[in-house]
Amino acid sequence: MAGTGTRALGATAVALVLTAGLAACSDGEDKAESPSKKDKATTGASESQVVRAAHRKTAAADTARMTVDTRAAAAGESVTVRGAGVMDLEDGDSRMTLTAQGQKVEQRVLDGVVYQKPPAEQRKQLQLPGNKTWMKIDPARLNGSGGAGGQVSDPAESFAYTKGVDDRDVTKVGTETIDGARTTHYRVKVDVAALAEGDRAKAQQLREQLGTSSLPLDMWLDDEGRLRQETVRLTLRPQSGEGQKSRQVTSTTTLRFSDFGTEADIEEPAAGDTVDVTDKLAREAQSPGTA
Template sequence: MGRAGRSSRVGALGVAGILAGTVLVGCGDGGSGDAAAGSSAKPGAGAREEGTRAVRSAYDRTAEEDTARVKLRVRTSAEGTSQTADGQGAIDLADGDSVMSLTVQGQRIEQRVVDQVLYQKLPEGRAPGGKPWIRIDLGEVAKQQGAGDGSMSDPAQSAAYAKAISDEDVTEKGTATVGGVRTIRYRVSLDVSELPNGDTLRQQVGPTLPMDVWLDDEGRMRRQQVEMTLKGTASPRQSSGTASSAPQQVTVRTVMEFTGFGTRVEADAPPAGQVTDMTGELLEQGERGQGRS
């Protein structure tokens, strides 16, 4: 694959997180038990400014490595139940293409992302249409969600994401060893209104988005954890107006770890004859959900 400019790489790095948080069926455990406890004293202004600069530049520094191995855990919780998806593979940080193996509820799923299209090979007997692979156009899904055309890979989105971080939003939480590498952990609270399409996003996740990042001595991201509580919509039977009829909320926690920078990534779309396109069905489900009262 040809190398894109730095801004494109930053956009692709953002894609990795978005995919983990909104496409996978499941969600990630915190996985931060190895983090050392941070000091209880409030850091000074200089320390906060240094932390803010480090977090803002982390996307650039990581994406400059071009490719990486990625490991993730995504955990989704709703109505007292939870589901976990674990995955590992490799990602091209220039364009977001990736190859990954997922395990969801004990079943293995092969996943590829090629040119902003998601392909998943489901367990035998689970795929629709008698074909082994399903296809979802992530760009079309992003449009329906109000993210705009192609915004999942728009470099401006990730740039604005970093710029939305102020000195008050970043707190150093101590050190941790991630994948055998010493890192510094930062807690970040993003003001959702400052992000692109912030009004739409605010309706879905609330005013702030909590995030933790673990950066190595070169300022590269080694781990990222994002937790979102998505506001649900009431089902048709939930119409009494009582507390029990409150719309369902879904909490998604995604943990991603990056290692093996510079690893080779080969992501190819499966043969067309083996693929069932599920984009339309997914969009219809989303429209029905948005239409509920």
């Protein structure tokens, strides 16, 4: 993390955790099918009804395997992050391994709190106390810390975008096969205010950081109306403050689900092997030197 661009993408220990939710782009390997075919999910239902029901129908599957492929850029530099693991679709807990720049980080998310286990060499550089191997980051405590919360990666946040779909603007793109499952591709918009779940202050903060009141979202739904893939493109603008302008991050995010109902045991790391770095992240986010 020698350059300012790299520091902008991952200001400290979370160099592999980028933007508001995991960012990625589609691998482009899916084969398009004839757009004239109609899938079962849309039979007897309007397109807006189908996309509005997607989050509920997906969560009803309880668990799934997931993959994430991330590309984010800031200050002229870019980082690609790939991840694979499992998610509890109902409560949002997840377990996955993230890979970027040849480094692997084990990550767990429980009750919205992120736990990460960096590689041994990085732990040595970070000088974690007591030779501890896990870091704890609480995004809720990072709110208002110059956008620091946007560097913490929780795939459940990307999945939650589907709850804010504005069904007044739905475009059916066509059909594609993803991981052997036929899907229907929809292009929709997500209401930023809906993501704030009634919190006006949070909604305003999101509008300022994103510079818009709605986000473009691509959704691929299978024949049962479940989300198989979503792609979201973001431009994350830090809150106003000294040295913040250079830390704008752009990203494209694809989250993919498969193997619904798979076993997903997700446990919190041992407290004695964990150090809370939330305050450290907040301080560095406020420091002009990390911009």
